[in-house]
Amino acid sequence: MLLNRLILGLSTGAFYSLTALGIVVIYKITNVMNFAFGNMAMFMAYVAYTFLTIGFGPVVALFLVLPLAALFGFIVERYTLRPVRHLSHSSMLIITLGILMILEGLSTQIWGTQYKGFPELITGRPFIIRGFSTLLVIRRQDLLVFVILGVVSTLIALLMKYTKIGTAIKAVSEDERTSQLMGINPGKVFSWSWMMGTMLGTTVAILGAPKTYISPTMMLFYQIQGFTAAVLGGFDSFAGAVVGGLALGVVENLIGGYISNELKTSFSLILIIVVLLIKPQGLFGSREIRRV
Amino acid sequence: MLEVKDITVTYGPVVAVKNLSLKVQEKSITVLLGANGSGKTSTLLAIAGLNKISSGEIFLSGERIDTLNAYEIVKRGLTLCPDSKLIFQKMTVLENLKAGAYARKGDIKEDLEEIFKLFPKLKERAKQLAGTLSGGERQMLAIARALMSKPRFLMLDEPSMGLAPNLVKEIMKVIQAIRDRGVTVLLVEQNAYSALKISDFGYVIQTGKIVLQGRSEDLLKDKRIIEGYLGG
Numbered sequence: 001m002l003l004n005r006l007i008l009g010l011s012t013g014a015f016y017s018l019t020a021l022g023i024v025v026i027y028k029i030t031n032v033m034n035f036a037f038g039n040m041a042m043f044m045a046y047v048a049y050t051f052l053t054i055g056f057g058p059v060v061a062l063f064l065v066l067p068l069a070a071l072f073g074f075i076v077e078r079y080t081l082r083p084v085r086h087l088s089h090s091s092m093l094i095i096t097l098g099i100l101m102i103l104e105g106l107s108t109q110i111w112g113t114q115y116k117g118f119p120e121l122i123t124g125r126p127f128i129i130r131g132f133s134t135l136l137v138i139r140r141q142d143l144l145v146f147v148i149l150g151v152v153s154t155l156i157a158l159l160m161k162y163t164k165i166g167t168a169i170k171a172v173s174e175d176e177r178t179s180q181l182m183g184i185n186p187g188k189v190f191s192w193s194w195m196m197g198t199m200l201g202t203t204v205a206i207l208g209a210p211k212t213y214i215s216p217t218m219m220l221f222y223q224i225q226g227f228t229a230a231v232l233g234g235f236d237s238f239a240g241a242v243v244g245g246l247a248l249g250v251v252e253n254l255i256g257g258y259i260s261n262e263l264k265t266s267f268s269l270i271l272i273i274v275v276l277l278i279k280p281q282g283l284f285g286s287r288e289i290r291r292v
Numbered sequence: 293m294l295e296v297k298d299i300t301v302t303y304g305p306v307v308a309v310k311n312l313s314l315k316v317q318e319k320s321i322t323v324l325l326g327a328n329g330s331g332k333t334s335t336l337l338a339i340a341g342l343n344k345i346s347s348g349e350i351f352l353s354g355e356r357i358d359t360l361n362a363y364e365i366v367k368r369g370l371t372l373c374p375d376s377k378l379i380f381q382k383m384t385v386l387e388n389l390k391a392g393a394y395a396r397k398g399d400i401k402e403d404l405e406e407i408f409k410l411f412p413k414l415k416e417r418a419k420q421l422a423g424t425l426s427g428g429e430r431q432m433l434a435i436a437r438a439l440m441s442k443p444r445f446l447m448l449d450e451p452s453m454g455l456a457p458n459l460v461k462e463i464m465k466v467i468q469a470i471r472d473r474g475v476t477v478l479l480v481e482q483n484a485y486s487a488l489k490i491s492d493f494g495y496v497i498q499t500g501k502i503v504l505q506g507r508s509e510d511l512l513k514d515k516r517i518i519e520g521y522l523g524g
Binding site: 164167168170171174175177178179180181182183184185186 | 341361363378387394396
């Protein structure tokens with residue numbers, strides 16, 4: 001029972017981690033809390049659905065929609081946010097809220113309000129592992145989410161540690177103005193972050209679509225949990241986003257199993273408040289380090 | 293040669309630099325002296341492309357650069373070493389140095405070794421977060437980071453600020469060594485004596501205007517410099 005709950009929790013948590021990574025990658029670099037994150041992903045999931053309807057398989061639809069998601073992220077950052085970047089921070093937040101509402105309305109207009117089904121990317125019999133007193137059932141799609149989380153996390157870690165892009169990301173996220181003195185074009189780095197973030201969100205939407213169905217509100221829950229995971233892990237840490245998401249998924253499922261299924265979200269949020277009271281910067285968030 | 297022609301820099305209604313002109317000859321050290329708030333840093337930021345000028349022109353080796361972005365100017369071989377507070381504090385010493393080499397192509401291993409020879413303390417602290425360094429070490433890191441871009445022209449903003457006299461001497465020696473490697477240096481300083489001692493030419497700026505200029509050895513003997521800057 002406990003092992004099953006843990007596995008189930010990690011599987012839910014992997015979705016939260018990927019969502020949190022998408023949110024953090026944008027926030028860490030551009031300092032913008034992207035409230036439209038979920039709806040941008042939802043819109044791209046509808047586009048993937050359109051590819052399905054014209055005869056492509058779900059995997060092909062995913063690979064077709066990812067470059068479009070990157071282009072979408074680029075356009076939103078370059079043409080709606082960057083022009084107001086040096087005016088005020090709140091104007092950028094309001095723009096993301098505006099995009100959220102526009103995309104919700106637009107998707108309803110184009111694809112209607114009826115829920116659309118989306119198949120799993122990999123199908124087949126689930127893996128069954130026999131324990132001492134319990135059966136452990138792992139669905140292939142859940143395993144795929146883990147693999148994707150592992151690959152994405154590893155790629156981000158390698159990118160940050162060994163590449164010039166990683167150095168530029170760190171420099172811009174710490175001091176946009178000074179980074180220009182290194183020859184770094186911050187605008188380019190902002191574009192990369194929105195492209196990466198939107199692709200991550202789209203991946204979550206498509207992986208989650210078999211459970212949530214495609215609808216204008218499909219990403220609402222994931223976005224809330226993604227934000228929570230990011231806060232728990234520390235809003236400026238990629239590792240924090242991964243650990244925060246997995247921890248949130250596990251806690252939620254353990255509370256659901258042992259205390260109350262109805263209260264699992266409330267309890268897990270209370271637990272997070274407690275963690276943040278003890279460690280306000282989150283589990284992996286950075287504190288300002290200065291000599292005085 | 294770096295040539296600044298009649299530039300004016302304003303912050304809203306405040307005029308920080310007014311019709312300022314100066315020239316920096318290749319492979320020399322030129323110093324820009326002035327009190328706090330006289331417009332020294334505003335001038336450097338304008339040359340580096342971080343402050344937009346409201347009038348005038350700036351040329352680097354004959355090419356006009358005041359229309360370029362700061363990151364494009366770095367790629368043309370002109371680097372600003374800003375105040376040491378502007379090192380990347382959340383990054384390690386090594387990461388700061390790698391950031392300095394961002395605009396370059398090719399391997400940086402040999403250059404890192406060179407830098408560590410020039411600043412052995414930084415090698416010891418390579419994996420340490422820059423925010424935890426002492427004042428002198430930060431200053432060294434700021435200069436080292438700027439050198440990693442392999443500039444032809446280097447501008448230094450008050451590298452001796454807040455440092456103990458023995459460290460000031462050390463920093464001035466490093467600046468001379470940089471010039472001896474063929475790098476042209478524009479040095480902004482309040483520490484007039486140390487700066488004039490190592491430089492070839494000097495300008496004095498007051499309320500955004502150049503009020504005095506000449507060869508450094510002449511300026512060291514100038515009554516106005518002695519009274520105004522050397523405590524005479």
